Amino acid sequence: MRIRLSELAGKLGLTLVGQDCEISGVGTLESAGPEDVTFLANPKYDALLATSKAAAVICTEEHADRVASALVSANPYLDFARLLNLFTPQQGSLSGINDAAYVDPEASVDESADIYPFAFVARGASIGPRTKVFPGSYVGDGCVVGADCTLYPNVTLMAGTVLGDRVMIHSGAVLGSDGFGYVPTPAGREKIPQVGTVLVEDDVEIGANTTIDRAMLEKTLIGGGTKIDNLVQIAHNCTFGKNCTIVSQVGIAGSCTVGSNVIMAGKAGLADHLDIGDDVVIGPKCGVRVSIPDGKRMGGHPAMEYGTYMRHMSLAPKIPDLFKRVKKLEKELTALLAASDEGDN
Structure with missing residues (x-):
């Protein structure tokens, strides 16, 4: 499938900022090529914008000026999912009731x-x-x-x-x-x-x-x-x-x-x-x-x-050390009790 970014923006109801061009595929920020569209949904990956080879990025307005072409979206992840529908391979090509059914x-x-x-x-x-x-x-x-x-x-x-x-x-x-x-x-x-x-x-x-x-x-x-x-x-x-x-x-x-x-x-x-x-x-x-x-x-x-579950998880690795400490305290307590008994006698 080949489609111009301006046409794609119209289909998705997004605003094209930057150069119009023809694209033919989709990919991640790291894998997308010069004819692919990618997306940025999580700001922790925004450093990848500088190295991405993608033709265009679906992103929020705050990131649009950092790429050559942007499709501005309030929800880039959702709009990228909508975009993927256009590139989803068709499953099956028959029509009607087949004679072998x-x-x-x-x-x-x-x-x-x-x-x-x-x-x-x-x-x-x-x-x-x-x-x-x-x-x-x-x-x-x-x-x-x-x-x-x-x-x-x-x-x-x-x-x-x-x-x-x-x-x-x-x-x-x-x-x-x-x-x-x-x-x-x-x-x-x-x-x-x-x-x-x-x-x-x-x-x-x-x-x-x-x-x-x-x-x-x-x-x-x-x-x-x-x-x-x-x-x-x-x-x-x-x-x-x-x-x-x-x-x-x-x-x-x-x-x-x-x-x-x-x-x-x-x-x-x-x-x-x-x-x-x-x-x-x-x-x-x-x-x-x-x-x-x-x-x-x-x-x-x-x-x-x-x-409660998270507290259990954080304590679980400490159980072996806690067990050792308890055993040590038990021995010390036993010694103290023994000494006390001798003093009483």
């Missing part, structure tokens, strides 16, 4: 949707406008997939799963698998049928190899705008509010209720039947075993408030 006669597929070879669309399923279903993906009986969705290769939607509009699901993800429910009996564990569904609201993105289990009776709900990373496990009957961020390898046990704008860092884990409030931040590898009210920042295992 299977679409059940009782399924409904919008005429503007694209169904790739070896995709499977089951009876009663519905595929909305401009949605793409890539090879190897399975859309089970009665599934509903909204408009402008993308199911990348080998996505599985088990029966009854419902996706809103603009949902993106990456390869290997499984939605609507059975929840992990069993009743102990003298003969072993008997499976509890999982007859609920998974409902994913608008503008959700779900990473590769993530699994979201169907509810036992009602629905597992992923709120609008939520972004879920790769390798996340969300168990049955969980409900998420809007605009959550769930990072890789998080594990969430059944029947948890998670509020809106919650962040869970990598490898965090939640026990079952917990309530997590709005705007909560749960740190990496955090083990959560009790409910958390709105606005709390948590860290550690078991989870504790972040300030």
